[in-house]
Amino acid sequence: MNNIQVERLLINYKTLEQFKRFKEYGNQELSMLEDFQNNIIENNSESPFYGIYIGHNLIGRMSLYRISAKYDNYFEPAQDYLELWKLEVLPDYRGRFYGKALVDFAKSFELPIKTNPRINSHAFWEKMDFQKAQYDMERDRGENPLIWMPEGVKEKDTGQSNSDPEE
């Protein structure tokens, strides 16, 4: 386990091609591909994705993005936090702690983390010490946010009226 290496993914044709193997390939990747083809993104520039290679094969990945404290509606005190999405390990490589290695990497920044798990992934996230955020409809809509907090950070107490977009 100690030799699993997580690295920042660079945008190039190879990475963009390997992304297609992942189930959650979507608008984000299509938009990156388009920007890359139109020379809006430089070759080998940094992507918001981190991943694990076995040989030259990308076998797991996640997207990780730092949200500024002023947009923080989840933690107390309000602070920069990481939004984690598209965590995915290719089917042949599951059950070997690659998912855990990615999450541990995210935790190593020592910032709170928020994610919106896919249906049926709750057992995994519980093992990773993530907990359900209090549900606030105006803030969370159709999401089921899970959060993880480093020591000294608490969940923000929402109270239904705190984040009412109608106000």
Place this chain on the structure above:
Amino acid sequence: MNNIQVERLLINYKTLEQFKRFKEYGNQELSMLEDFQNNIIENNSESPFYGIYIGHNLIGRMSLYRISAKYDNYFEPAQDYLELWKLEVLPDYRGRFYGKALVDFAKSFELPIKTNPRINSHAFWEKMDFQKAQYDMERDRGENPLIWMPEGVKEKDTGQSNSDPEE
């Protein structure tokens, strides 16, 4: 098809019990159930859900919520719009236009609509005349937003720097 009736769902034990048949049962419903049991929500108060009954059976539903113009990052000019989520018809009732009836009901408010489709539902949304929103990572993160616009409304041109949370 003309006699499919969409109605606002009222919060009571029966509705909350019927919600459990839907795949996307999650924190939202659990939080409603808890609030209901603790008398924070009154019996038969209005929920954010709309649904279709066949006899006494709830066979389809969606959540619909009006977002205020000042939080609108999708449309031009900025305006109130509807966020639609958890659109779902029970397996035995699919292929009979109940999903379309729900979407048509949402459209009848004549406000733009935004939704985050589940994987593999794009063909349905395309038939409903929804289109991909331009992907903006800071705004959309892991989402693949689809939008629908009534006449006279345009999509907002994001440009990568418009909604940078780091600014």
